[in-house]
Amino acid sequence: MNITLDYLTGNRKWLVRDFTVWGDPGTFDAAIIATEDFGVRNVVFLRELLGGRAQVVEYADLIDHRGNPLPDTIANPTVIIIPKNGAVAYLAGSPGNMSFAIAKVPGGSIEPVADLIIMEMR
């Protein structure tokens, strides 16, 4: 482990201003239990948001408030949404290392605009 490199690259933060959210959360919140038989039978819970118009955001497509592009991958990222126009958005699932999915709350009449704080949690 390179401690100096880890120090320099860890816990980075970016602010992305005025991000417009148009993604649908998925029309079908499919929670399921099922059996999987391997000789012993496992009872499994599955949950997927299906059928939506996903807004998957690649970090590499974002520009921070200083005008710099974000990196392609972010380790253990956290995304914080700060609403700016009263319309609410939320993360659909956990952020990935390359992208995250974001959606507006169903029923809203306007598309949410928000500032995003993206943090790398080493």
Added chain:
Amino acid sequence: MQKLLATSTAARPTGSPPQRRLFRVPSGPFAGRVVALYADSPGGIVLVYSDYPYGDWSAPLLVTSDSSDTPFSACIDSTGNIYAAYCDTSHDLKVRKLTFVGGQWSIGAASTIINADDSFRPVILKDSDGKLWCLFDHHRLSYDGRHYVRAKSSVDDGATWGTGPADLGTALSSAWIDPVYVSVCLGAGRLHAVYCVDHIHLMMRICDLATAVWQDESAICDINSIDDQFDSALSSDSRLGIVVTPFSGGVYFKEHDGLTWSGLIEVENTDARSPQVNYAESSPQVLYMKHTGSGYYVPRYASRSGETFSVEDGSPAFGAFDKVFVFHSGGSPQYQDKTAAASNATTGDVFHSDSQALLDSAGDCLYLGGLSKFHRAAVILSTIGSGGVVAWEYWDGLDWVQFVPYSGAFNFDLDNRLVQFWQDLSAAPADWQVGPVYGYNAFWVRARVTTGFSTKPVGTQILAGSKLNDLALVR
């Protein structure tokens, strides 16, 4: 997400497709809580629950220990009370009320729905007037030895059914030699019973709740070998949808608009099982398990688009890998893309062209990549390897990390093996990172040869398959 809840010794822990086992608390301070009932043993039924985001589940609460090892069913009312109907060891039908107070369920005493002859596979629901309905397969051993779909009801919260346990209730079907299977759904003051008799006939009867009079039986369709492989649901505008995955193949949908039936729509031309249907307003949504070959299945999701259905994978954790590479240290090129070959069931088409093998000598690798995390690979080989040893590794962002699969070591020495890397998706390593392999960014797992093979394995199919069955969709 995907979470292992328990292991069970029951024959069908999550029941039969027309039955209900998974619910959302509909109102109150615990609205949105998900509660599941399953058979944890041949005689035992338990309840577990979880709140959003459903990663942590309660300890099992024993609902009953006198169940026979046959599928049971349940329903939830507007305040979160649950009614579980099951067949006991004498093959009498019983119900227990699980009263919901302060975020906990307390188990009530069992009352008998019917004790005449044998009864199986109940479905239960509560109508808007608080009346409970139970429909079931009644095997009338003392009379003609035939099976009937019967209905009984209770107006005192399940304490008394009809005139008592000996009351046979209403026969919805005629008499049949073989078992019958029934589903039930409620909407617009009417109860819809959809049932399969003689393996192939799907029938319907409707009960007007105001008069409690059942309309005559009507035929929905005949398809070879349906049995319990169907489900039904009602839309907000009272359309009745049914989905069928007959053992003879295909996934079919049919809809009743209140007056007439639509034609039989083929959702997907594939072998499938365990169908579930749900409506979002007036749009039907269908889930089922699609057979991918060699006994493996992946979840599929279909939604109606015009007159047809659009179909997609139901979970990114299952199905074909987004990228599969074989790496042969002596090859030129060393990497070859086998993504398409790994996803299909063509015999013996997953190999490196220079080694003529999936894996050969020390340093050779099989790379499995997904844009989302995954936790398993179903490996089907046309030639079984021998003499070789592989190390399984994932990429943590800095290096390859060796691990022993949850299902145990696998050195490509069996022709059909489901390699479970981790217990479930939630147990996948937190430090598993996206990284590039041969220019492709993904979550990677690789099998790296540490001791070369004397007989080199050749692959037929490698995908994140499952043996999931008996799906029960949240209601």
